[in-house]
Amino acid sequence: MNFMPNPLLEIKDLHVWFKVFEGILKVLDGVNFTVQPGEKVGLVGEMGCGKTTTMKAIMRLLPMPPAIIPKGEILFKGKDILKMGQVKLRQIRKKEISMIFQDPTAALNPVFTVGTQLQDAVRFAEKSGKNTEKEDIRTRAIQVLKEVSLPDPERVLQNYPIQLSGGMRQRVCISMALVSTNELLIADEPGTSLDVTIKDQILRLLKELGEKRDTSIILISHALGAVRGMTDRLYVMYAGSMVEVAKTKDLFAHPLHPYSQGLLAATPRLTGGGIGEGIDGRIPEYINPPKGCRFHPRCKDAMPVCKDKKPPFFKVDENHEVACFLFQNCR
Amino acid sequence: MITLTNNILTVEQLKKYFFTYQGIVKAVDRISFSVEEGETFGLVGESGSGKSTVAYTVVGMYRPTEGKIVYRGKDISQESKKRPHTLKKEIQIAFQDPGTSLNPAMNIKQILELPLKVHNISKNHKDCIDKIKELLKMVQLPVSYMYKYPSMIGGGEKQMVAIARALATNPSFVLLDEPTSALDVSVQAKIINMLIRFQKEFSLSYLFITHDLSLMRNVASRVAIMYLGKICEIAPTSEFFKNPLHPYTQMLLSSISVISDEEEALKPRKIISTGEIPSPVNVPPGCSFHLRCPKKMDICSQEDPVMVEVSKEHTVRCHLYTK
Numbered sequence: 001m002n003f004m005p006n007p008l009l010e011i012k013d014l015h016v017w018f019k020v021f022e023g024i025l026k027v028l029d030g031v032n033f034t035v036q037p038g039e040k041v042g043l044v045g046e047m048g049c050g051k052t053t054t055m056k057a058i059m060r061l062l063p064m065p066p067a068i069i070p071k072g073e074i075l076f077k078g079k080d081i082l083k084m085g086q087v088k089l090r091q092i093r094k095k096e097i098s099m100i101f102q103d104p105t106a107a108l109n110p111v112f113t114v115g116t117q118l119q120d121a122v123r124f125a126e127k128s129g130k131n132t133e134k135e136d137i138r139t140r141a142i143q144v145l146k147e148v149s150l151p152d153p154e155r156v157l158q159n160y161p162i163q164l165s166g167g168m169r170q171r172v173c174i175s176m177a178l179v180s181t182n183e184l185l186i187a188d189e190p191g192t193s194l195d196v197t198i199k200d201q202i203l204r205l206l207k208e209l210g211e212k213r214d215t216s217i218i219l220i221s222h223a224l225g226a227v228r229g230m231t232d233r234l235y236v237m238y239a240g241s242m243v244e245v246a247k248t249k250d251l252f253a254h255p256l257h258p259y260s261q262g263l264l265a266a267t268p269r270l271t272g273g274g275i276g277e278g279i280d281g282r283i284p285e286y287i288n289p290p291k292g293c294r295f296h297p298r299c300k301d302a303m304p305v306c307k308d309k310k311p312p313f314f315k316v317d318e319n320h321e322v323a324c325f326l327f328q329n330c331r
Numbered sequence: 332m333i334t335l336t337n338n339i340l341t342v343e344q345l346k347k348y349f350f351t352y353q354g355i356v357k358a359v360d361r362i363s364f365s366v367e368e369g370e371t372f373g374l375v376g377e378s379g380s381g382k383s384t385v386a387y388t389v390v391g392m393y394r395p396t397e398g399k400i401v402y403r404g405k406d407i408s409q410e411s412k413k414r415p416h417t418l419k420k421e422i423q424i425a426f427q428d429p430g431t432s433l434n435p436a437m438n439i440k441q442i443l444e445l446p447l448k449v450h451n452i453s454k455n456h457k458d459c460i461d462k463i464k465e466l467l468k469m470v471q472l473p474v475s476y477m478y479k480y481p482s483m484i485g486g487g488e489k490q491m492v493a494i495a496r497a498l499a500t501n502p503s504f505v506l507l508d509e510p511t512s513a514l515d516v517s518v519q520a521k522i523i524n525m526l527i528r529f530q531k532e533f534s535l536s537y538l539f540i541t542h543d544l545s546l547m548r549n550v551a552s553r554v555a556i557m558y559l560g561k562i563c564e565i566a567p568t569s570e571f572f573k574n575p576l577h578p579y580t581q582m583l584l585s586s587i588s589v590i591s592d593e594e595e596a597l598k599p600r601k602i603i604s605t606g607e608i609p610s611p612v613n614v615p616p617g618c619s620f621h622l623r624c625p626k627k628m629d630i631c632s633q634e635d636p637v638m639v640e641v642s643k644e645h646t647v648r649c650h651l652y653t654k
Binding site: 203262277280 | 590
């Protein structure tokens with residue numbers, strides 16, 4: 001799949017650093033990531049491994065004084081987002097890429113009604129900005145709310161975010177992302193702050209909408225279960241770089257990277273039988289990350305080579321690549 | 332129920348109402364359960380179902396509106412202030428979010444020192460330091476962490492400190508209020524395994540609260556499901572996952588996202604989750620679940636069902652099983 005001619009989004013060797021008081025946080029360390037048109041891609045990794053940073057870099061939402069991008073390209077339909085001017089960037093945010101954030105409570109402004117915020121989004125997304133009639137905007141807002149199966153959309157428009165429940169707020173956020181027909185939808189942990197039954201509903205809704213509109217979706221999650229039913233391909237991320245990519249089914253059946261194996265073993269299962277031991281240690285400090293493979297201090301199979309060289313992606317089979325020296329002979 | 336001798340904790344018809352301007356919030360409404368000596372009793376429910384209120388009432392942070400809490404044959408349904416000192420030593424709690432349950436202005440040594448001082452466990456300063464070192468070793472943290480502040484260590488390590496604090500007084504009953512819900516799976520696995528080891532080592536009894544059913548499957552020996560302040564179903568864990576009876580339980584089980592096909596086969600099919608948990612101020616009349624229930628009958632909106640025992644130790648509160 002990686003060699004299909006025109007990927008929709010292609011991130012090449014992206015580095016993102018943050019300048020802070022103590023020095024430079026080298027958060028992203030050469031991220032490579034591709035999304036094909038219409039493909040649903042999952043991205044899993046623990047907290048603080050740089051998932052959201054990558055996505056914010058795509059949207060150019062990173063606060064640029066502390067953040068610096070010393071190296072890398074983000075190609076969207078062949079054009080580099082990082083080099084775009086404000087006008088083009090607006091166009092991209094308006095029509096092509098939209099994002100659903102993790103915490104719907106923080107994503108909505110508490111002092112404006114849902115109607116105000118949603119209609120602003122509609123007005124922004126419609127091409128002929130000022131000329132659009134008020135009534136049209138309202139109708140469109142109601143229409144998108146209906147699309148995310150919110151009951152009683154007229155009342156919801158008048159409500160403040162605080163008057164809605166968590167699940168409803170997340171639906172409003174999704175509807176906001178859907179107002180313009182998008183080619184790429186980034187869902188950053190859309191169900192994490194919600195209850196299981198509500199989370200299930202939200203994920204199902206996203207899946208339906210993705211299929212109906214044929215948009216590409218990037219689904220980010222720290223829970224492995226959530227991405228299993230939703231995605232075609234899955235990336236596993238650790239401490240600022242991708243460590244494994246495969247078809248979702250293959251990855252769950254045969255995880256190769258020691259980190260992916262550890263993650264899968266640590267996930268509690270419905271079939272019982274106890275939980276794996278987990279992975280010792282924690283994500284490294286980004287100020288002074290370990291040399292070579294960033295996973296080596298926690299890795300059970302660490303070899304001398306892991307300490308000085310960063311492993312590139314080794315191809316195990318057609319769709320399965322893993323960044324670990326254990327598999328260097330497979331190339 | 333109290334006659335059973337091996338129960339460490341028995342809760343009977345416990346009620347906790349909160350009186351607010353919007354109306355009475357029935358956070359916990361007549362629930363009964365018992366925890367046996369040395370077992371892990373799981374309490375599962377969505378947010379707002381009253382799980383934490385149960386824990387806080389048992390530990391004495393809230394006074395029950397009505398009902399009885401019996402600990403080893405003694406009625407302890409009074410307020411925390413009136414509880415005997417020794418009892419507080421016996422019952423300890425670890426909270427959900429280690430970021431807020433540890434005082435940011437105290438270092439780890441001071442945090443762990445406090446329960447030792449309050450309960451007069453250590454005789455002198457040296458003894459106290461030794462005990463703290465021992466506690467840190469027990470939760471596999473380096474001794475050098477003694478002079479670190481909570482903000483300097485990771486979320487998993489904070490939770491380890493919180494657990495060490497709970498275990499500092501040698502309790503026999505520990506309430507774990509979603510101890511790992513704020514943590515990553517790899518860290519969660521470590522903490523859970525540690526808790527299971529402590530349980531064997533110190534013969535502890537746990538009341539384990541979580542919203543994660545797959546985690547519950549692996550730690551609890553019996554499970555109770557709560558919905559809007561009431562318990563819907565209680566069953567031994569293996570029975571519970573093999574044969575879930577209450578429609579809400581089935582809905583919960585069908586919503587879990589799992590990671591293998593074997594697990595997928597365990598999930599009840601054809602039940603699709605709909606609706607949301609209603610506000611506890613306006614609890615629907617009759618069975619509180621009837622608005623979301625796929626198997627609703629006429630009687631459900633009028634009469635609140637009672638707990639019935641379907642098979643041994645498997646009780647369910649639903650009209651489907653009353654006859």
